[in-house]
Amino acid sequence: MSGIEFILAGMLAAATPFLLAALGELVVERAGVLNLGLEGMMALGAAIGFIVVYEGGGHVAAFVAAGFAGVGLALIFAGLALGLRANQVAVGLAVGILGQGLSSLVGNSYESLTITGLPKLAFPGLSDLPVVGGMFVQDIVVWLSLVATAAIWAMFRYSRLGLVLRAIGENPTAARAIGYRVIALRLWAVVFGGAMAGFAGAYAATVYTPLWADGMIAGRGWIALALVVFGTWLTGRIFFGALLFGALSLASLVAQTEGWAVPSQLLSSLPYIVTIVVLGIITSNKKLLKLNGVASLGETFGP
Amino acid sequence: MIARRTFLQTSAFAAIAAAISARGASAADPLGIALVLPSPLGDVGWSHTLAAGLDPIKAAYGDAVSFTILENIAEGPDADRIMTKAVADGNKVLIAGSFGYQNGAMQIAKRDPSVTVLHASGFMVAPNFSPFAAKYFQGTYLLGMAAAAVSKSGKLGSVSAFAIPELITSVNAFTLGAQAVNPDVEVSVVWVNTWFDPAKEQEAAKALIAQGCDVIFSNAQDTPSVIAACEEAGVHAFNLNSSMKKYAPTKYLGCVATDWSPFFKASVDAHLAGNFVGANAFLGVADKVVEVVDWSADIPAEVMTKITEAEAKIADGSFNPFTGPITKADGSEGVAAGVSLTDPEIIAMDWHVKGVATPLPQ
Numbered sequence: 001m002s003g004i005e006f007i008l009a010g011m012l013a014a015a016t017p018f019l020l021a022a023l024g025e026l027v028v029e030r031a032g033v034l035n036l037g038l039e040g041m042m043a044l045g046a047a048i049g050f051i052v053v054y055e056g057g058g059h060v061a062a063f064v065a066a067g068f069a070g071v072g073l074a075l076i077f078a079g080l081a082l083g084l085r086a087n088q089v090a091v092g093l094a095v096g097i098l099g100q101g102l103s104s105l106v107g108n109s110y111e112s113l114t115i116t117g118l119p120k121l122a123f124p125g126l127s128d129l130p131v132v133g134g135m136f137v138q139d140i141v142v143w144l145s146l147v148a149t150a151a152i153w154a155m156f157r158y159s160r161l162g163l164v165l166r167a168i169g170e171n172p173t174a175a176r177a178i179g180y181r182v183i184a185l186r187l188w189a190v191v192f193g194g195a196m197a198g199f200a201g202a203y204a205a206t207v208y209t210p211l212w213a214d215g216m217i218a219g220r221g222w223i224a225l226a227l228v229v230f231g232t233w234l235t236g237r238i239f240f241g242a243l244l245f246g247a248l249s250l251a252s253l254v255a256q257t258e259g260w261a262v263p264s265q266l267l268s269s270l271p272y273i274v275t276i277v278v279l280g281i282i283t284s285n286k287k288l289l290k291l292n293g294v295a296s297l298g299e300t301f302g303p
Numbered sequence: 304m305i306a307r308r309t310f311l312q313t314s315a316f317a318a319i320a321a322a323i324s325a326r327g328a329s330a331a332d333p334l335g336i337a338l339v340l341p342s343p344l345g346d347v348g349w350s351h352t353l354a355a356g357l358d359p360i361k362a363a364y365g366d367a368v369s370f371t372i373l374e375n376i377a378e379g380p381d382a383d384r385i386m387t388k389a390v391a392d393g394n395k396v397l398i399a400g401s402f403g404y405q406n407g408a409m410q411i412a413k414r415d416p417s418v419t420v421l422h423a424s425g426f427m428v429a430p431n432f433s434p435f436a437a438k439y440f441q442g443t444y445l446l447g448m449a450a451a452a453v454s455k456s457g458k459l460g461s462v463s464a465f466a467i468p469e470l471i472t473s474v475n476a477f478t479l480g481a482q483a484v485n486p487d488v489e490v491s492v493v494w495v496n497t498w499f500d501p502a503k504e505q506e507a508a509k510a511l512i513a514q515g516c517d518v519i520f521s522n523a524q525d526t527p528s529v530i531a532a533c534e535e536a537g538v539h540a541f542n543l544n545s546s547m548k549k550y551a552p553t554k555y556l557g558c559v560a561t562d563w564s565p566f567f568k569a570s571v572d573a574h575l576a577g578n579f580v581g582a583n584a585f586l587g588v589a590d591k592v593v594e595v596v597d598w599s600a601d602i603p604a605e606v607m608t609k610i611t612e613a614e615a616k617i618a619d620g621s622f623n624p625f626t627g628p629i630t631k632a633d634g635s636e637g638v639a640a641g642v643s644l645t646d647p648e649i650i651a652m653d654w655h656v657k658g659v660a661t662p663l664p665q
Contacts, residue, residue: 003513006514111343114527114550208502209505211526211527213345213525213528214375215343215499218502220502250510260662263664
């Protein structure tokens with residue numbers, strides 16, 4: 001298998017943890033709420049998901065349980081940030097730290113254990129193509145996350161719900177004035193974000209790297225957060241951002257196996273550098289930011 | 304995190320208890336030994352081997368010693384604070400289990416000469432401060448021989464944490480050992496530039512396997528990420544410190560195991576006898592600290608015989624894997640014919656031997 005085939009075959013799976021978490025955060029931020037606790041929600045989802053599979057519950061139950069774990073943390077966030085109108089940044093960070101602490105607590109006796117991942121499903125016909133064939137052999141969660149991407153894109157693009165979510169993120173006062181229940185809708189958005197972060201964690205610990213090790217999320221929640229901004233709150237761009245990040249992190253490893261004379265430290269930082277550069281280019285376009293940005297992001301709102 | 308919190312709670316109680324019974328303190332108080340670990344204490348890996356190294360002390364001294372194990376302590380100010388606290392609570396032997404604890408641990412040693420400090424993989428020495436490191440290269444040389452014997456493609460790979468001398472040395476010895484069996488063997492290395500990221504380690508292993516490597520050396524990973532990925536892909540793998548055979552029941556090549564108990568035991572004995580002298584402890588097969596265990600049954604018998612011979616020669620000191628002629632990866636002379644590298648030269652090694660395909664990051 002050549003390096004390029006390896007990258008093509010692996011990039012979708014590598015992108016999936018980022019993509020799932022970022023899609024959830026996209027809905028949250030579109031509704032005007034900034035939840036910085038992604039890393040912790042992913043970590044707890046990963047720990048819970050792993051434990052369920054390890055104890056024989058299977059992957060479906062693991063994803064459900066991990067989703068609930070993410071929702072649990074999201075509800076704590078919502079209670080403080082939406083209910084009591086605390087500062088969203090501070091509460092998000094606190095919930096993130098709480099999630100990481102809880103994940104080490106519940107995962108303590110499962111440290112360094114392994115399980116079996118999910119089988120890969122081939123897309124009939126396409127998987128036999130040369131070079132790109134590997135792209136069409138993925139596990140079910142990858143396929144479902146692609147479906148989720150399309151669904152969220154369509155939701156924002158065509159549905160009334162998408163319009164309402166954007167409205168409460170844009171101008172919550174006006175949205176409430178015309179009769180929308182801003183806090184309730186934001187709560188549902190935060191709950192959805194929590195569930196997606198839980199799924200992302202479960203994917204990382206039960207499918208992508210089927211083992212539990214404390215701290216295994218290793219900053220992926222923060223990357224997902226950055227991807228939402230990188231994608232200027234647009235589903236398609238977030239998808240390509242996640243894919244780019246996944247592909248680059250694999251490419252940095254492939255470059256070493258092929259013996260390129262590039263320092264490995266530079267290669268390791270490449271995904272971050274490219275993300276920062278692209279982020280810089282996008283945010284330098286003020287018009288684009290203003291067009292797609294969420295006006296009330298992170299602001300507390302209440303009667 | 305939790306371990307630290309419970310420690311702080313219990314140590315708070317201990318401090319109160321100590322204050323109450325301070326006058327009653329006598330020579331019969333147990334010797335406190337504190338072990339500070341950089342990662343969570345699992346069933347395998349670096350932290351596990353350090354903690355397991357305390358077992359013989361427990362067996363030998365029973366109630367005359369007490370242990371405080373502090374796991375998952377981040378390097379930096381946090382570690383300094385926790386180590387200071389552990390010593391203030393009366394622990395007289397401090398084992399600092401990571402390179403990054405060096406400065407904080409050294410300060411403690413200087414402040415209180417009655418404390419004995421053992422520090423993993425550092426270079427500083429003081430009368431009551433010993434750095435310790437394992438001669439992993441002796442084991443990786445033997446596993447290199449085994450790897451070349453079981454490899455069909457002649458391409459071997461290593462997922463390595465950071466390009467520091469200790470890890471470079473392991474890769475070099477692995478390559479030299481492999482060349483002793485098959486001179487044409489080629490070794491690719493992926494430096495993941497992290498001590499801990501299971502997903503990235505597993506990606507790196509898969510990238511190497513995709514390139515045709517059919518034996519993977521997991522160099523300094525604390526989790527079974529690489530070993531499990533290799534079992535799944537059907538290629539042989541081995542690792543350092545503690546056996547991960549249960550994660551790769553069919554494809555496990557062996558383990559360069561470390562057993563710190565002879566060193567810990569000797570240090571505690573010396574501390575109790577009052578004649579501990581800090582020195583650089585670079586320990587290997589001869590010291591019973593490094594030992595290759597769980598050899599795979601896939602290794603051909605005639606190669607296994609050669610490996611056993613080499614192991615015996617390393618143990619009695621008649622063979623050093625870094626004996627010239629050795630050519631560097633850039634083609635220049637690394638070690639002249641008939642010359643063997645000394646321990647300080649091995650500790651400072653910053654070049655790859657010929658046969659390592661990946662350029663070394665500067």
